[in-house]
Amino acid sequence: MSFIKPQFHHPALPKNKVGYTKADYEGSISTLCAGCGHDSISAAIVQACYEIDLEPHKLAKISGIGCSSKTPAYFLNNSHGFNSVHGRMPSVATGAYMANRDLIYLGVSGDGDTASIGMGQFVHAVRRNLNMVYIVMNNGCYGLTKGQDSATADVGSINKEGSENPFQGIDLCSLAIELGATFVARSFSGDKHQLVPLIKAAMSHPGFAFLDVISPCVTFNNNKGSTKSYDYVREHIDATSELDFVPIHSEITIDYEEGKSVLAPLHDGSLLHLHKLAAGWDPTDRKSVIDLLQTAKSAGDIPTGLLYLDMNTRNLHDLMKTAKKPLNSMNESELCPGGAVLEGINAGFR
Amino acid sequence: MEPTNIQDPEYFHKVVDCQYACPAHTPVPEYIRLIAAEKYTEAYMVNWESNVFPGILGRTCDRPCEPACRRGRIEQEEEPVAICRLKRVAADNKGEVKHLMPTAPAQGNGKKIALIGGGPASLTVARDLAPLGYEIHLYDEWNKAGGMMRTQIPAFRLPESVLDEETGYILSMGIHTHFNHYVSSMREVLDKGYDAVFVGTGAPKGRDLELPGREEGAKNIHIGIEFLANVAFEHRHSIGKKVVILGGGNTAMDCCRTARRLGGEQVTVVVRSPFNTMKASPWEIQDAQREDIPIYNNMPPKEFVVKDGRLTGIVFEKVRVEYDDKGRRNLVPTGEPDVLMEADDVIIAVGQDNAFPWIERDLGIEFGRWDLPVLDKKTFQSTLPKVFFGGDAAFGPENVITAVAHGHQAAISMDLFCNGKDLLTDRPAPTTNLVRQKMGIHEWMYDSAVVNDDRYAVPHEEKTLALSNRKIEVELGFDVKTAFREAQRCLNCDIQTVFYTSRCIECDACVDICPTTCITFTANSEDEDELRSSLNMPALNKSQDLYVSGALPATGRVMIKDEDVCLHCGLCAERCPTAAWDMQKYFYGVTKATKIL
Ligand SMILES: Cc1cc2nc3c(=O)[nH]c(=O)nc-3n(C[C@H](O)[C@H](O)[C@H](O)COP(=O)(O)OP(=O)(O)OC[C@H]3O[C@@H](n4cnc5c(N)ncnc54)[C@H](O)[C@@H]3O)c2cc1C
Ligand SMILES: Cc1ncc(C[n+]2csc(CCOP(=O)(O)OP(=O)(O)O)c2C)c(N)n1
Ligand code: SF4
Ligand code: SF4
Ligand code: SF4
Ligand code: SF4
Numbered sequence A: 001m002s003f004i005k006p007q008f009h010h011p012a013l014p015k016n017k018v019g020y021t022k023a024d025y026e027g028s029i030s031t032l033c034a035g036c037g038h039d040s041i042s043a044a045i046v047q048a049c050y051e052i053d054l055e056p057h058k059l060a061k062i063s064g065i066g067c068s069s070k071t072p073a074y075f076l077n078n079s080h081g082f083n084s085v086h087g088r089m090p091s092v093a094t095g096a097y098m099a100n101r102d103l104i105y106l107g108v109s110g111d112g113d114t115a116s117i118g119m120g121q122f123v124h125a126v127r128r129n130l131n132m133v134y135i136v137m138n139n140g141c142y143g144l145t146k147g148q149d150s151a152t153a154d155v156g157s158i159n160k161e162g163s164e165n166p167f168q169g170i171d172l173c174s175l176a177i178e179l180g181a182t183f184v185a186r187s188f189s190g191d192k193h194q195l196v197p198l199i200k201a202a203m204s205h206p207g208f209a210f211l212d213v214i215s216p217c218v219t220f221n222n223n224k225g226s227t228k229s230y231d232y233v234r235e236h237i238d239a240t241s242e243l244d245f246v247p248i249h250s251e252i253t254i255d256y257e258e259g260k261s262v263l264a265p266l267h268d269g270s271l272l273h274l275h276k277l278a279a280g281w282d283p284t285d286r287k288s289v290i291d292l293l294q295t296a297k298s299a300g301d302i303p304t305g306l307l308y309l310d311m312n313t314r315n316l317h318d319l320m321k322t323a324k325k326p327l328n329s330m331n332e333s334e335l336c337p338g339g340a341v342l343e344g345i346n347a348g349f350r
Numbered sequence B: 001m002e003p004t005n006i007q008d009p010e011y012f013h014k015v016v017d018c019q020y021a022c023p024a025h026t027p028v029p030e031y032i033r034l035i036a037a038e039k040y041t042e043a044y045m046v047n048w049e050s051n052v053f054p055g056i057l058g059r060t061c062d063r064p065c066e067p068a069c070r071r072g073r074i075e076q077e078e079e080p081v082a083i084c085r086l087k088r089v090a091a092d093n094k095g096e097v098k099h100l101m102p103t104a105p106a107q108g109n110g111k112k113i114a115l116i117g118g119g120p121a122s123l124t125v126a127r128d129l130a131p132l133g134y135e136i137h138l139y140d141e142w143n144k145a146g147g148m149m150r151t152q153i154p155a156f157r158l159p160e161s162v163l164d165e166e167t168g169y170i171l172s173m174g175i176h177t178h179f180n181h182y183v184s185s186m187r188e189v190l191d192k193g194y195d196a197v198f199v200g201t202g203a204p205k206g207r208d209l210e211l212p213g214r215e216e217g218a219k220n221i222h223i224g225i226e227f228l229a230n231v232a233f234e235h236r237h238s239i240g241k242k243v244v245i246l247g248g249g250n251t252a253m254d255c256c257r258t259a260r261r262l263g264g265e266q267v268t269v270v271v272r273s274p275f276n277t278m279k280a281s282p283w284e285i286q287d288a289q290r291e292d293i294p295i296y297n298n299m300p301p302k303e304f305v306v307k308d309g310r311l312t313g314i315v316f317e318k319v320r321v322e323y324d325d326k327g328r329r330n331l332v333p334t335g336e337p338d339v340l341m342e343a344d345d346v347i348i349a350v351g352q353d354n355a356f357p358w359i360e361r362d363l364g365i366e367f368g369r370w371d372l373p374v375l376d377k378k379t380f381q382s383t384l385p386k387v388f389f390g391g392d393a394a395f396g397p398e399n400v401i402t403a404v405a406h407g408h409q410a411a412i413s414m415d416l417f418c419n420g421k422d423l424l425t426d427r428p429a430p431t432t433n434l435v436r437q438k439m440g441i442h443e444w445m446y447d448s449a450v451v452n453d454d455r456y457a458v459p460h461e462e463k464t465l466a467l468s469n470r471k472i473e474v475e476l477g478f479d480v481k482t483a484f485r486e487a488q489r490c491l492n493c494d495i496q497t498v499f500y501t502s503r504c505i506e507c508d509a510c511v512d513i514c515p516t517t518c519i520t521f522t523a524n525s526e527d528e529d530e531l532r533s534s535l536n537m538p539a540l541n542k543s544q545d546l547y548v549s550g551a552l553p554a555t556g557r558v559m560i561k562d563e564d565v566c567l568h569c570g571l572c573a574e575r576c577p578t579a580a581w582d583m584q585k586y587f588y589g590v591t592k593a594t595k596i597l
């Protein structure tokens, strides 16, 4: 068993605009099971950060508990990080975000961490519209505690012991849309071609960006009858569109068929291009998205891609009119303006 | 592309870069692991089976394996594993080996063989054939065996004791030696009724330079290889204080360093062409420079200056390099004034030629270009079926390891020939084996961790002491601790990544973990170049193969692995949930006339 990664990389590994190779965005060697979907998502995050020329110190990764929540140790070793308590990632993310709005917040969670113990936290993070990327590595089970059915397991899905799940599964994407999330996507750990541009787009979205990534647990939920196995997902996956991330100042080189594509301008000037859209669906129209999700559910399909996008988003800082400057860049007199100022505030309430 | 045929013995062989580049295909990583495990005797025998002279080669080999070593490709500054000097560690630290070597059978097989020349090529034939019961007669003009290893390679690079030991192992297999015997007629040899004859007489003629003053100054103008032979046989013990060596190859380096030890105080090497095109190995050049021997380039010699019948110096022209339309190199005079260099002695070391004045041209042995024999490249058979050639005598001057490789093949041919078999169709295939290395779920039988250490330098003898006596060996060899560290740098390229297409579920785990981005899953294409450029990291080194799978069960795509910079770290196999990747040790051995190990 290897505990450290070799330091050698491909000698011709290219560097991005900020002078880093892809390898500079990696983390320690993974201790997850061989073949775990979560590792592929980690690799997609590495790829996305490399491609957007991220300076690693401008990102904070925050996670809860679970195999999924362990992954921040396996990517972006040079970024900030906080591995918090089971289901409590949203609170820690909220605090960090309030203290410093200048960082990119990457929340990493599992379906257990989010849809079971953390459900109460999750819903508030969505409705408060924290400016963060929230990734759920969704394997339909509690991987870390040996594979019990989670709240996202589909009704009727069969677990490794052979028993059928009697409960309704929670569809986190529908829930997020319901709660007002302005960027909602679903993807598959085995489809980096789709996942990487989604992560890049989520990072430039100025509000809460939710990514539900189906990520097979090879050890406890990759059996026949499971609806979150590699084979099942590959067979039932249905991309709602093709996706291109067009970085700032670059030309659009593809001719898109009129009426069948959506051009979504992102916060930093880059564009997200969706084309070959699924019939009867408009990613900017909430109702059509809910329709699509409902129809797919009854047909047993797994629609993937960027499902819903609303560019008119106002995040928590905007809503609360908080200070623009990060707290750590304020001096003592700004942070602690003294008794006179407090008196003034109190007086305002009288 | 078609799926890779890993049943082809050469496919995985090529992945073991060092072994593939070694003319004798020594299983390098195997002996390096044995050294790391302190099994020096075993490491020695693995070498001995392949290259016959581990102690000699561990000091003097031209090491074509090292520029080929994978480690040198991994990072720009990275240097190859010190393959050659590790070989010496095995030789220096081995235990008793004689009893592990085959002996000649008490009862001969009734066949007689003559070997002309006692260099490494002939000695290899002797070793491979003696255990089969052949009566072997070895002829050499000198009083001991070894050929140029003894007459040319100076003692400060190769101690006589090492030569005596390793030639001794072979001669003690009941070889009939005819030393001090210059063979002056091939006809006479053939008349003696040998069943087969091997010619391993080397390239014994040193080139001369016909320049003005050459004849007048003859007493102090020497041909490099004659000078070195005279020193080796103690016919010469001194040289003038100012010595100029002409030539930029390894012979020039040996001549200048020898001159330093015979009393040369101002020894200079002058090369007609630029420094970066010198033929000498970089390490030989460094060793010469370390002994305060300046090297001047771009100066072809014009004339020898002789005063009162005695050489006083040599005049050089100054040139620069220009390339013509066809890319041919020309040395063009710069117009600067000529340079006069004072010299008490001049040594000409500008190359060697083959010479077969003793082979009559009416025997049926055909000669072709440059007066080299016409040979079958694979069997080394000449146009006279019972006569075989090998070593420098076959295709011109090379090196010891090439001579050994020729010797093995010639021995097989001669054995087949003596048994009335076909030299090509009955030739034995290489011996190969592929063995799983799995010990536990994620444990390997080899040390898969990749260390980051830089190449370790071999310690040298203190300079003044080294220069005081030509028999003091300059290189001291690695101590066993350093040898262990150096051995750990080896990437175990013989531990192959073997892919089982039907097991793969395309989870991407191997792609994600591979530190050097070797693996890609992609749609197949007929066009290799297109595939090469579309991989996760483009595979631009075309001398390295792509390992292509069949269509994968889940998506019909293929797995493509670029062998170029794989670290053989085993991480892909550790991260694979279905054991679609497995690490398997590949053994490739050139089959010898006699089974040695
Ligand atoms: C100065 C110098 C330094 C070298 N250093 C190295 C080195 O560091 N590493 C390396 O790998 N290679 C080195 N080489 C090359 C290497 O020595 C030869 O390539 C190698 O020895 C060739 O082996 P061989 O068996 O073909 O013949 P040789 O070693 O040349 O042996 C042939 C023998 O046959 C004898 N012979 C020739 N004709 C007759 C005849 N008619 N009758 C009887 N005997 C005869 C010769 O005297 C000689 O003893 C060096 C060469 C020179 C000149
Ligand atoms: C407060 C608390 N309750 C329970 C646990 C036990 N526990 C650890 S991980 C886990 C479930 C993780 O499931 P998920 O978030 O889906 O992660 P996965 O391992 O599947 O990626 C549970 C219940 C805990 N660590 N802390
Ligand atoms: S238990 Fe499941 S989720 Fe956890 S590491 Fe293993 S495969 Fe991944
Ligand atoms: S790393 Fe080791 S096995 Fe690989 S080429 Fe170099 S010496 Fe040979
Ligand atoms: S052994 Fe596997 S993981 Fe390691 S470098 Fe080679 S292909 Fe990559
Ligand atoms: S890790 Fe194994 S199963 Fe997964 S893609 Fe690689 S070879 Fe296939």
Ligand SMILES: [Mg+2]
Residues within 6 Å of the ligand: A066, A068, A110, A111, A112, A137, A138, A139, A140, A141, A142, A143, A150
């Ligand atoms: Mg889970």
